[in-house]
Amino acid sequence: MSRCPGWEALDVRDAAPDGPVAFSADLSPASLLAAYRAGVYPFPAADEYTSALNEVVFADQDRQGRIRLVGEESADPYAVSWWSPDPRPVLPVSATHLSRSLARRLRNRLAWSTSLDRRFERVVRECRAARVPQWLTEELIASLIRLHDLGHAHSVEVWEDGELVGGVFGVRVGSVFSMDSMFFHRSGASKVAVTDLAARFAQAGGELLDAQRDSPHVRSLGCVLVPREQYVRHLRRIARDNPPMPTATLPARRLAQPTESH
Structure with missing residues (x-):
């Protein structure tokens, strides 16, 4: 997966219009506020099954770099998808x-x-x-x-x-x-x-x-x-x-x- 150091470096202009633009398990207040400032909001998985499903469904887009991993490696980045719909x-x-x-x-x-x-x-x-x-x-x-x-x-x-x-x-x-x-x-x-x-x-x-x-x-x-x-x-x-x-x-x-x- 293509990694992005932080939300301030994420460019969502070429991201998919109707799917997640990033994955990151970091829901800290600082991360949350930075994401909103970048036009992105979180959608945490409700359970482990949904988290695993995220990985399966979006694996190809991950490899193509169309979805970014934001921040440092975490235990399960697929636990939180981040969205920025267009329009x-x-x-x-x-x-x-x-x-x-x-x-x-x-x-x-x-x-x-x-x-x-x-x-x-x-x-x-x-x-x-x-x-x-x-x-x-x-x-x-x-x-x-x-x-x-x-x-x-x-x-x-x-x-x-x-x-x-x-x-x-x-x-x-x-x-x-x-x-x-x-x-x-x-x-x-x-x-x-x-x-x-x-x-x-x-x-x-x-x-x-x-x-x-x-x-x-x-x-x-x-x-x-x-x-x-x-x-x-x-x-x-x-x-x-x-x-x-x-x-x-x-x-x-x-x-x-x-x-x-x-």
């Missing part, structure tokens, strides 16, 4: 809005509130509970919590009468916020979380929310597809000393603007 689904913060029906519910019935970084680990674990396979491994969660402690990873929470009913979390790189996962226990709560994140991020100089993987759900949020090269160029040119996002607990009703569209 990339992104949501400009200025274009983020709720559907008319959800905005109407917020104005008329739902007394929800939102917060930032109030329950980061709880949001991560709620996201994990609903995922199959469980790519949010304990090692990855520990690194994400450390990045949160360092001010790089954040969560938005949606509350109903003191109960956590939805949320989203991810990693900030300058004016890009890469959303790792979201969850909801009430219909519409994850969409409110994303819209609230966009509003707070915009106030802190943010420009794009990165949805990582394309799907009908992220399309329903308003995501558009951009070429991977354009996304990576954006990451490389942005400043990394943006101001912090506002943390106050706020009424979700403020997100329900009269001009919302479907």
Whole structure:
């Protein structure tokens, strides 16, 4: 397998558009943050079988140098695949809005509130509970919590009468916020979380929310597809000393603007 000394030296422009671009078992906070800055995010194998399957399926691409091994040799690099899809689904913060029906519910019935970084680990674990396979491994969660402690990873929470009913979390790189996962226990709560994140991020100089993987759900949020090269160029040119996002607990009703569209 072709080896790359670190994420800063990885060039994903010629990598496969719909498969892993690298393997590395290093999920340390430093490695994780460097990967996000390179436009790459992790997808740990849920078990040893999946790790072994990665090696079998991608062996030819490994030998051809189309997939890189990042960092020093580790016990099982195939335990974590790293992805950078092309095209990339992104949501400009200025274009983020709720559907008319959800905005109407917020104005008329739902007394929800939102917060930032109030329950980061709880949001991560709620996201994990609903995922199959469980790519949010304990090692990855520990690194994400450390990045949160360092001010790089954040969560938005949606509350109903003191109960956590939805949320989203991810990693900030300058004016890009890469959303790792979201969850909801009430219909519409994850969409409110994303819209609230966009509003707070915009106030802190943010420009794009990165949805990582394309799907009908992220399309329903308003995501558009951009070429991977354009996304990576954006990451490389942005400043990394943006101001912090506002943390106050706020009424979700403020997100329900009269001009919302479907």
